[in-house]
Amino acid sequence: MTALQQTGWADRFRHINTGRWMVWGGYALVMIAAPLLWKSSLSLTMLTQMGISIIACLAFNMLLGQGGMLSFGHAVYSGLGSFFAIHALNMASKGQITLPVSLVPLVAGGFGALFAVLLGFVTTKKAGTPFAMITLGVGELVAAMALMFPGFFGGEGGITGNRVQGQPFLGITYGPQIQLYYLIAIYTFICTALMFAFTRTPLGRMLNAVRDNPERVEFIGYNTQFVRYFAFIASGFFMGIAGGLAALNFEIVTAEVVGATRSGAYLLFTFLGGAVFFFGPIIGAVLLVLALVLLSELTQAWLLYLGLVFTFMVMFAPGGISSLIMMNLRVASFGKLRPLIGSYLALAGTAATVLLGAAVMIEMVYHLQLNEALGPVMKFMGASLNAKGFDTWFGACFVMLVGLVMFEMARRQFVKEWGRTQEEIERLIKQREAAT
């Protein structure tokens, strides 16, 4: 009797996926707790921006990861969303329309979707490489237009607004940054959940099919162009929301938010985070803010480092950081990670050596190029280096070359061990299959 009851209970709760609840609960918890852990105003600013870029990168990945569509002009939708958000905000503060500040991002999302309906109709006529080229052209078109109509886009100075307006609701004025952070956190959580839900809808599944085998999808009777089009509109909606939140956060919108640089940043970091897995762009978005805020402060050569990291990532790990994580989780789940730790340490140590040598040289070149007036002596990680001295160049070169040789040795060792581990895992999987 009791045994029967127990199985009945278990059946009743079987449809609740504990793992998934834990992941989403943890995600919410991180967003709630983050500003309590990092309290400085810089970290709060960064956390706010991270929330915004998480939405943007996830929306971008709806196309790149799930649809195989590489858009070079996706900042258009977030940027236009920003502009409509700031205009809506200004109209609300003048009393022309009634609109709570919390809902401004939704207006932006609506306009993002509207422009995706208009422009996406043209861009999604093609897939693959032509799609990428056309999005680039449309992006240039909008960016050039933004400078052409200063009445709406504010010209060089941009459009400013004020998010503190109307009656406080439950004491929320959005004056303090922390209140805005929680608004953005709520939007980020809901949008992430919605975008994840999108991947489970029939449309989301068809989008994957269109990415993998468009010809076959056509044979089944679907119109691939419309699948791409609808996904594009959904993506435009979320991009718009991200743009609206950005408008609320910065309270100023300039023409560069629709520009190619912004689009490039979304693309770059979404890819770095990893387009293959749903959570990849979240990592990418966090990196985006870290790079834009911290790395750019730390070194003038940050774009070069970024380009190098990106290029190496495309060449050696096209799944991005998230795929690296998942590959290692797979190894760990078979209990094979421990023997690899030694190789990982060797790889990290030698790579750090290469990086140190290369970084010293790169920084010296940048110093000579940009800060010539300050003289040849520069500071690097606490040490002062003479950028024109033969000994510093020789030392840096030597460190890098030694590092390179050692890295290559460590890499060969690692490749061997990695291959062996994978073989063992394959064997284990086959044994398990045979056992069942």
Added chain:
Amino acid sequence: MDVSYFLISLLNGLSVGLLLFMLASGLTLIFSMMGVLNFAHASFYMVGAYVAYTITQAIGFWWGLLLAPPIVGLMGAAFERYALRRVHKFGHVPELLITFGLSYLILELVGLIWGRQALNFLPPESLQGPLFTVVQLPEALQFAWGSPPEVCKTVAGAICTQFPSFRAFGMGVAVLMLVSVWLLLTRTRIGLVIQAALTHPDAVEALGHNVPRVLMLVFGGGTALAALAGVIGGALRVTEPSMALAVGAVVFAVIVIGGMGSLAGAFVASLALGVIDSFAVGSDSSLADIFKAVGLGITPDTFGYVVWSVKMSQVAAILPYLLLVLILIFRPKGLFGTREG
């Protein structure tokens, strides 16, 4: 619109169009052979200009014109061999992404090596003057070689428009390059192998040709053509780090408008865009003026007056993209394209 203005605008447009085609031809060849859109193509154009500038400073312009394309071509071939070929197995998106990453790197490296300011890269002394001058007198149209004739100063109503020698030289180089590439592709053995590898890479490989090496050759050749265009374009316009982005997006528009993978389409589209751009830049009228001319009154109160009153010269920069959008709506294949999608 007077005749001399029309003539000079047409010639300017053609020279810009030929320059665009030098870029578009390499890009089209690479695209149709490898299925790779070389996002960094315009970056190689920029590197060509910068390398030629450095060589010009050292040993003169002609050496720069001669040496910069092969040097950049070697860089391109090396990039294909060591980076692009590696990601080929991952599919088209990573291939596009790696060239995108390369364009970032090149931009940053060029800024690092040559600085972020515009360089003073000028054509050689012998090509700096005007080639000929179109003199429009009230009653007749005359041409004069070299600098403006005396008539320009003496007769009151004379309109004199000069055509720079270097522009003409650039057009000559472009045409020469076109003809030689065409001869190379159709009349030589390697050209035939390239053409065959375009459509039947497996069969060509089975016949014992090294198709990957052919691909490397085509990539290197395409970047060398871009560099040649860069030498001309850099000396004709400005040599600065933003030159790649400015021209890159237009070249992409050219390729889509002409039809992906079609050399003839790219040719027509580049010339058309060049001429349209040249006339639009010089034009002072707006849509409102055109509507007025056909009898539709457009006043500052009309809805969307901001849009109607924008001058053609302001719109010139976005015309390629507008044309791109129109072509995609009405003829998605492009002008001479054969395949959709």
